[in-house]
Amino acid sequence: MANAESLAEKLEAVLAGSLSLQSVLADPENFDGHASATFYGLQHFLADSDIRAKDVVYRTMQEREMKKLIRLLRTGADANEPAKITFLEISDEEAF
Numbered sequence: 158m159a160n161a162e163s164l165a166e167k168l169e170a171v172l173a174g175s176l177s178l179q180s181v182l183a184d185p186e187n188f189d190g191h192a193s194a195t196f197y198g199l200q201h202f203l204a205d206s207d208i209r210a211k212d213v214v215y216r217t218m219q220e221r222e223m224k225k226l227i228r229l230l231r232t233g234a235d236a237n238e239p240a241k242i243t244f245l246e247i248s249d250e251e252a253f
Contacts, residue, residue, distance in 0.1 A: 164192045165230040168199075172223055178203045194240035195226060202244045219244050 164187050170176035178199060181187055188196050202219060209216035226242045241248050 160187070160189050161192050161230040161233065163187070164195070165227045168223060168227050168230075172220060191234075191236040191239065192230065194236040195230070195242070198226070198240070198243050205244065218247055222248060 164181070167176055167181045167187065168178075171178045171181060182196070182199060182203060202223065205215070205219060209219060222242050222244050225248060226239055229239045229242070
């Protein structure tokens with residue numbers, strides 16, 4: 158769980174613009190245990206930076222999804238819940 162909290166802090170720094178997501182993804186220690194379920198979704202978030210720059214609606218959706226992911230990591234959700242955050246669409250808020 159400590160690793161999930163550490164990842165949550167790093168993702169907040171990514172949203173704030175003080176840390177690059179690429180550096181977070183490059184460090185395998187960030188994805189031990191339950192946090193490993195977030196890796197592929199975060200890769201998608203990284204790949205979509207050009208779309209977020211052009212499309213405010215898409216950027217807003219992805220940033221909200223990132224905040225949900227941070228919340229799930231902080232609350233100790235099992236690995237299945239963070240894995241539902243794909244950054245492709247709005248996740249089922251009822252599930253969280």
